[in-house]
Amino acid sequence: MSQNHANFEGRLxxxxxxxxxxxxxxxxxxxxxxxxxESPFKYNNFVYRITLPSSPSVARNDSSHGARQPGTAPLPESAKEFIIRLTNPDAAGMHAQTRVENEVAMISLASAALSAFKPHLVPAVYGWGSAASPSSQGWILQELMPGIPVSEAFDSMPDEAKTKVLAQMADILKALQDFRLPSSIEQYGGVTFDSAGQVISTAMTSVGSGPWLLYEDYFRDRLNRALQQADSNPYIKGWHANGVRERLNAFVESGVPAQFKDLGCRDAKSIVHADFTPDNLLYDASTQCITALIDYDFACILHPSYEFLRSFSGAGGQFQGWSDIESSEQTALRDAKLNGFPSPLPENTKDGVKWDVAKIWEDELERLDVQRPRTIKGIEKVANVDAVLRSVLPWRVTNSDVLRMQSEAVILKCRNENEAQLIKLLHHLGF
Structure with missing residues (x-):
């Protein structure tokens, strides 16, 4: 029995x-x-579809003090179907203290930002429970949104349908970027509710620290925390071998500020979904209209550039930093996103870059003047910092689920390959 399934009956x-x-x-x-x-990987959440035989006889979405919980909407009288999300307390890297609060608050912000879209795209929340206490099961009761995941059909869509979907994605991203955040949100990171129900800055769910005054402070903090975790990893051992740790320390101290020096609109803050992918977009196949943007587990307030570092797989690809092992076409794609696409476009390759999709996505972003890699000055340097961060704690050498499935020899091979790549990346950045 997998660790996910161990408490299946208890969750029910x-x-x-x-x-x-x-x-x-x-x-x-x-x-x-x-x-x-049987999944060997821990789920971040357990998601259930709830169907009632009749409309609910009770509609409690209030707190113990009699007032409606912040971030919630009244329960529709006719509703019989819902979604319940239960947080997994064993999820890797997820911090419980304000985890549910952050998701609900981000949903409320996204709902306001996308309020002009009809029908609405953000699921209403009808009630929630915090996961802050070690004994608490975090939960969110929310609206069941119509549609099927875009990812189930996108690859087989004709170009015209792909263009329509990507155009809607660009519309959504533009609205999220342009939304004026409440003045109560003063820093980068996660969000929660204060005693008056206002959305305020707090620690970031996927980091467990913050908020931060500066965007670069977020990366510096994450790098320092990653190095602390690397110290306790029996395979990495803090990257102290071969002088790598000294180079990493120097990069955190002086390299990070240098990489952020030329970033455009350095103080800009935006709603970042951070998992804006076809998996989390629902659509109506008969109309080819997007019907929902779901799953705000990783959503946060960061610089607009961060969305491109974490989202859009399957829709032109994420914007990634330098790597010595990437294919030449990946290098060419990054250059195209920064400087313009070639004409004619290169041929699509199996399991490689889908140049036609990437170009359609770029054209739709340009049509709406969405902030994107080509217009965010210095994003390539921020992406390089992110590449270092990802390399400090390589997934195949640090994830407990992956480690269980690999032999010692394979783990050590991955560790040594990653060290070689990390050294090349640091050398490329002048360290």
């Missing part, structure tokens, strides 16, 4: 009690969504 019991308390329902159909009981 929790949901049944929650539905009884919140909705007055003793009978409900509870279906796991995208759940593989």
């Amino acid at each position: 019991h929790f949901i049944q009690n929650l539905l009884r308390e919140r909705l007055g329902s003793n009978v409900a159909k509870i279906e796991p969504i995208q759940y593989d009981p």
